[in-house]
Amino acid sequence: MATNKFSFENKLGEGGYGPVYKGVLVNKQEIAVKKLSKASTQGFEEFKNEVTLTAKLQHVNLVRVLGFCIERDEQMLIYEYMPNKSLDFYLFDSARRFLLDWKKRVHIIEGITQGLLYLQEYSRLTIIHRDLKASNILLDNEMKPKISDFGMAKIFSKDEHEANTGRIVGTYGYVPPEYVKKGLYSTKSDVYSFGVLILQIISGKKNACFYGLNEDLNLLEYAYDSWKSGKGKEFMDPSLDDTVSSCKLIRCLQIGLLCVQENAADRPSILEVSSMLKSESAALTIPKIPAFSTKRNGDERTKSQLQLENCSINDTTLSQMEAR
Incomplete structure (x- = not known):
C-alpha cells in the first residue's frame, strides 16, 4: 500500500541488492523500501547483516533502518527516506x-x-x-x-x-x-x-x-x-x-x-x-x-x-x- 504495489512511478533506483521504492505510511511518514531482487547475488546473510548493524548504529551521518520484512521468499528493508537521492x-x-x-x-x-x-x-x-x-x-x-x-x-x-x-x-x-x-x-x-x-x-x-x-x-x-x-x-x-x-x-x-x-x-x-x-x-x-x-x-x-x-x-x- 505504501508503495502503491511497488509501482514504477515510485521507483527510486536499483542497486546490487535490488530495486528501491518510495513509500508513504498511513501516518504520512515517507519511507524508502529496498526489495531483494531474485537475480541479486546478495542474500539472507547480507540482509541480516544490514538489519543487525543498522539497528545498533545511531549517527546523524548514517541512514537509519526503520524496519524489515521477511515473508515467503520476499526480503525487504525499510529506510528513512532521503529526498535528495544519492x-x-x-x-x-x-x-x-x-x-x-x-x-x-x-x-x-x-x-x-x-x-x-x-x-x-x-x-x-x-x-x-x-x-x-x-x-x-x-x-x-x-x-x-x-x-x-x-x-x-x-x-x-x-x-x-x-x-x-x-x-x-x-x-x-x-x-x-x-x-x-x-x-x-x-x-x-x-x-x-x-x-x-x-x-x-x-x-x-x-x-x-x-x-x-x-x-x-x-x-x-x-x-x-x-x-x-x-x-x-x-x-x-x-x-x-x-x-x-x-x-x-x-x-x-x-x-x-x-x-x-x-x-x-x-x-x-x-x-x-x-x-x-x-x-x-x-x-x-x-x-x-x-x-x-x-x-x-x-x-x-x-x-x-x-x-x-x-x-x-x-x-x-x-x-x-x-x-x-
Whole structure:
C-alpha cells in the first residue's frame, strides 16, 4: 500500500541488492523500501547483516533502518527516506552538478568523515563498510550526507586490525589493491574508498574513465599529476566558480591522494583525515604515486593491463562491477 504495489512511478533506483521504492505510511511518514531482487547475488546473510548493524548504529551521518520484512521468499528493508537521492545523482550529471557548490561539497566531505569516524573510532565496535562509493552516500532534505548500505560491512573488535577473506566484494574503482590482490581488509580499506570519493567530489569525475592530454591517466594518476605539477585548479570540477578557495581545494586534493596510497600503512587513519580537514595550517605528508598507477618505477603498462589488474587478480573477482 505504501508503495502503491511497488509501482514504477515510485521507483527510486536499483542497486546490487535490488530495486528501491518510495513509500508513504498511513501516518504520512515517507519511507524508502529496498526489495531483494531474485537475480541479486546478495542474500539472507547480507540482509541480516544490514538489519543487525543498522539497528545498533545511531549517527546523524548514517541512514537509519526503520524496519524489515521477511515473508515467503520476499526480503525487504525499510529506510528513512532521503529526498535528495544519492551523491552520484549530482556529481556526474552535467546539469545537476551545478547544484553542488563548493560550500556544499566541503560540507558533504566533512559529513562523510564524521560518519566514518563514528564507525571506526566512536562506536562500541569497529565497523568496516567495504562498499563506500558515491551511490551509497544519500542526501537528506538539507543535503546532509548519510552513509547507506551496510550489507557488505564487517565488524571488528577494538583490538583487531586486519582480516582476510576469500570472497572479494565491493565496486570497481573504489577497492584498494591489498583487498583485490590478497583479500586483506582493514579500516584503511574504507580510507582508500573515501580518498577516491574526495577526488570525485572535488573534480566531478568518474573513476572508470581516462584523463589528461593523451587520455591515458586514470582518475588517481590524473589527480596526482595535477597536484605534482602545481595545476590542482585544473583538476577542479569546471562547474565550480572562481570564488572557490584554492588553498582548501589543493588541501582536499592532497588529502585524497594520501588516502589512496598503494600501501595501507602509508594511508592516514580516519582520525588523522578529520584533523587534516579541520586544520588548514598543519603541514601534510607528501603523497607518493597512488595505487593502480600505470607508471610505477619506470614500468609502463597498457590500459587493458590496468583494467585487468583492477578487476581480477589471483582468481579473486569483484562481485559488483559498476562504472561509477
